[in-house]
Amino acid sequence: MSHEHERLVIIRHAPYSSNALREGLDVALVAAAFGQTVSLLFLGQGVLALLKEQVAGAPGQKATLPTIDMLEMYDIDQLLVPQSTLDALNLQVTQLVDGVTVVANDTLPELVQRHSYVMNF
Amino acid sequence: MEYGLLVMGAPYTSAAPHSALRFAKAVISRGHQVAGVFFYQEGIHNASMLMTPPQDELNMRDAWIALHQEHGVTLDVCIAAALRRGVMSDAEAKRHGQVHFNLDAPFELTGLGQLLTLEQRCDRMITFA
C-alpha cells in the first residue's frame, strides 16, 4: 500500500497537562478536512489520550475524549499505538477506545518513513 | 529551495524562537528563501506587541518584523491558539468585546489551514518547539 502524500501526526503529550495534545489533534482534524489521509501515532504519554474511562478534567478544562470520538467522522481511522508504549505504561489495549491498532516496535522506522508529511505534537 | 518554519515555543520561555530565527537567517544567507513562519501553540506569544524585554535582550517580535521587512517572510499566527491565550488584533478585540489588542501587521491571524498551505508550497518544513 502506498502512503505517498499521506500524513502522520505523532501525539506524544498527555491530556490535561498541556494544550499540546489538543492542538496536535486540531492539526490532524484540519488536515483531514482538507482531504488528506491522516494517521495518528500515539507515542509514550500520548497514549493516555486513548483511555476510554477518561472523564472531564478540572472545571472548565476541556476533555480530550470527545475529540478522539470525533476522529472517525473525519475519516481518521488509523489510531496506532506501539507495543512498547503499552508495556511502558502498564496498559492493556482493552483499556483503550475501540479501533486502536497495536503496532510492533520494529515497524516504527518504516511507519515514519513511508508518510510524506510527519509532524510531532 | 523554499523553506517554511513552524514555531511553537514562546520567547523568553523556550529556546525555540531563537533557534528558528537563527536558522531562518542561515537559510537566507545560503541563497534559499524562507516563504513564511507559522506560529502555533505557545509560539503565538512571539507576536505580542506588548513584550518589553530589558534592553540587553533581543526583542523577538522586532526581530521577526525585521525578517519580514528585509526578506518578505510572512508571519502567520494561528487565530484559535492566539485568541485563547489573549493575543489578538484590533479587529478581533472588537469582535470579542475586548478593550485592548496586542497584535498587528505584519503578523496576521489566520487558520490552521494556512499551515498546511505553507507546508505544501515549501520544499522543506521545519518545526522549532
Added chain:
Amino acid sequence: MLHILNKPPHSEAATQMLSTLAKGDSILLIEDAVQALLHADWQGWNAATDVNVCVLKEDAASRGLSAAALNGHATLVDMEGFVELTAQHTKILSWY
C-alpha cells in the same frame, strides 16, 4: 529523514526519536540535546548503521561543551551545516 532533537539525551523525546530511526537517517542535536556530548555511551551515537549524528556547534559552545565535542565522535556543524542537512533530507522531523 533528518531528526532534530532539542531535549537532553536521556529524555523521553530522545528515546522516542531513537525508536523511529532508520538506516540512512541523520540526527542533528541542538539546544539541550548537545548534552549528549557528555555521554560517550549514549545510544544515539551508535544507534543504527549509516546514521550520521551531528551537533550544532553554536549550541555546544554556548553551553561550554566545545571541548567535550572534540573528544567525541560527533560531527560538529555550524548554522550553514544545519541548513545543508535540511537541504539533503526531504523529510525533517523535530523531537522536542
